[in-house]
Amino acid sequence: MSPGLKNRSSLNEQRRLAARKQHLFLRARMVQAIRQFFIENDYLEVETPQLIPAPSPEVHIEAIRAGNQFLHTSPEICMKQMLGAGYTKIFQISKCFRQGERGNLHLPEFTLLEWYRTGIDYNHLMKECEALILWVSRNLDMGEKLRYQGMDIDLKAPWERISVSEAFFRYASLSLEMALKKGTFDELMVNEIEPHLGVTKPTFLCDYPVSLAALARLKPGNPDFAERFEIFVGGLELANGFSELTDPQEQRARFERDLKQRCNSGKQVYPMAETFLKSLEHMPEAAGIALGIDRLAMIFANRSKIDHVVSFTPEEL
């Protein structure tokens, strides 16, 4: 490379980072506000290993191999083991890694906030989400209303709640049952449903079909659905939470089902997370959630691409 070219590319690099400066400042303040929220609500901040022997066997999440172990795709398994050992309120902000995920809303290395609390179910957890986001917004001096990509979004509680089957009925060209049967659940969700969610208020999309909830508890009295929800703001998927499944037998059966499906579709097969399954024997009722920090920064910074709220994307290294 000629010295001229090198200078030009380092100049572009400086310009790119300078243009992102205000978003990165906002992001840093946002993360500080999140920490403060959890500390004031008596949560313990924890750090669990990013290098783990057995990732959660999600059918559609690919872990990155590191030596003879894996980089975690979320801290879920380790954090739940802590619940089984007597920790009652814990949170963590950590880097997570998922192979092949790259788009306007995806980075293969991204930041997740996860928090878990014993003695509550997903209804209570949804209330905590409302309080957290409102707290962060006020701490960023942005009040209770948010402007995101031309939408005016009211953050005040209560947020909208809609079940997955209701959302299919209202927005999609097929019913939930038909979509599951034809295997087009994901396409319809992305193309027809998500754009309508969280447009005037954040939306909780609740009660997923049991086949789409690997680690969530079933709804009492309605075993076809699990107590899982996602949060949407301005059409953007922000978080995924649920009442935790605490039955080790049921959890083992679902893991075996998912590992088999991974195996059948030719994906890398993970070892069974035995230590985790053992810890479930002591796990109390609890609820937990993973929230994308990069996505939340996109929303507060009013950006449409995840690239704008991180210092470096993989392509920029």
Next chain:
Amino acid sequence: MYNASDLRKGLKIQIDNDPYVIIEFQFSKPGKGQSLYRCKLRNMITDVILDRTYRSGDTFQPAVLEERKMQYLYEQENEFCFMDVENYEQTFLTADQVGDAKNFLTDNLEVEILFFEDKAIGITLPNFVDVTVTKADPWAKGDSVAGDTKPITVETGYLLRVPPFVGEGDRITLDTRTGEYVTRVKE
């Protein structure tokens, strides 16, 4: 063979035996669902645009395209004839396939012809082409100001505006990407 994770803007793949180029690409992945690769594709022969959503596990044949250096020979009944400069084989493109490139096709001009499986499907011109002005009004000094232009016709029948000093019989250089006048050629 390509996998879904190879898909990106600019990649050329085969669908139903036609070559397509991906003109828009978006990766999406709902919740814990599967990866979706949403593509807008342009048929490289018909220009028809398709929207397709692919998933991981889908595979694709690459569209094998080859560019050959060829010389423009003549036009006959809406067909344009080109000759391979190495083996003298002749091939034809329709007026639709040639499109606006016909404005710059001077006799014996060397161009790149795009082939998909031995079928000519498109043309790439050099960025700059020299042509002869065949019709131009004389420059009436005095009744024009700097920056003025006047209409002329060149040997291919193409009509454009040029500075007033360009006269009939002049050789001029055109930018084939914009269709605009660049300079007068000094013989």
